[in-house]
Amino acid sequence: MAADWKQFEADADVLPNLKWMPTTSVTPREQHRVFWSERLMLPINDPFWNKHRPGDLWNCKCWLEQTDEPATAKKDLPKESEMPSPMPGLEGNPAKTEEIFSQDHPHFPTSCASCLLNTDGKVHGLKGVKNASQVIKGDCLRCDIKDSCLARLEGFTDKTNQLSKEEYEQRKNKYEILKKDDDYVNVTFDAKSGALKATHVKHNFNGGKGWYEKHVQDVGFKNGASVILEEEDHSQFKKRHVEGTWNGLKFEIAGKETATAQNIREGLKHCAKKKGCKIAVLYFPNNNFNCRAFYSGLVMYNGLSGTSQWTRFDKILCIQGDDIIYEKSHL
DSSP: OHHHHHHHHHTTTTOOEEEEEOOOOSSOOSTTHHHHTTTOEEETTOTHHHHOOTTSSTTOOOEEEEEOSOOOOGGGSOOGGGSOOOOTTOOSOHHHHOOSSOTTOTTSOSSGGGOTTOSSSSOOSOTTOOSGGGOOTTGGGGOTTHHHHHHOGGGGOOOOOOOOHHHHHHHHHHHHHHTTOTTEEEEEEOTTTOOEEEEETTOOOOGGGHHHHHHHHHHHHHTTOEEEEOOOOTTSTTOOOOOEEETTEEEEEEEOSSOOHHHHHHHHHHHHHSTTOOEEEEEETTSOOOHHHHHHHHHHHHTTTTSTTOOOOSEEEEEETTEEEEEEEOO
């Protein structure tokens, strides 16, 4: 919408008005009918567009057409009481506000204490605000420290791969068992770090992307983890399998060739579909991890809480190149 609007403004000298066009949905909703049934037309600079526009309802499929046809007379405009209000998060014109979502978006944290970037629950980066009770939903848009927080990737890791003596011995014993088991191959143990890896002969590597799983396993091993790729039995219709275990917990990998917030959310949803998955691993094969997009996608995913598409992971890991660049408890 913002990009379209900039083009509308560029062509306004010859096409000064905008016409509200009908939805392309096969099941039109009634809210916007008051605008498109009569092909409402108004100048680009009319204040009406600051409050109403196609896209101010979730999943709206209306659109605007630029035209030089005469504008709708003010007397013929619908009454304000007949006009639908934008849904939460979709207020304002993004070309003018320069915000993807308005401050009442349900994905925004409700306070500094619930912000994913906030590690101590205090108020940070909001000028003139000293008490958490003064913070309102959406204030993070004007937070002075959000960009620096997002840039400090190392500040958002809580890697716990330092093994106790007991854990080390458990892994070593598992290694001795697996290397004698004909069902496992590439069984390897690092005597220094206690890292362990092994692959079941019936692990079903994903088509042309099977190397994702092998690479993720190698990165985990390099970082001192125990990564076992387990058997996947696909003889049962629609049965979903996790990749195996990561430090003893079931894990799933989602390859993210593009690193948009929406794709981050889809990757987490993919992991959530796998029964018993406790660790979600997002792998970025194109080295395009973006912290801002990741946190936006995580917030979008958390917005699904309470639905069948969401689960609370014990940990979320992001892998890029040969490194684990994000490893932290989910919430």
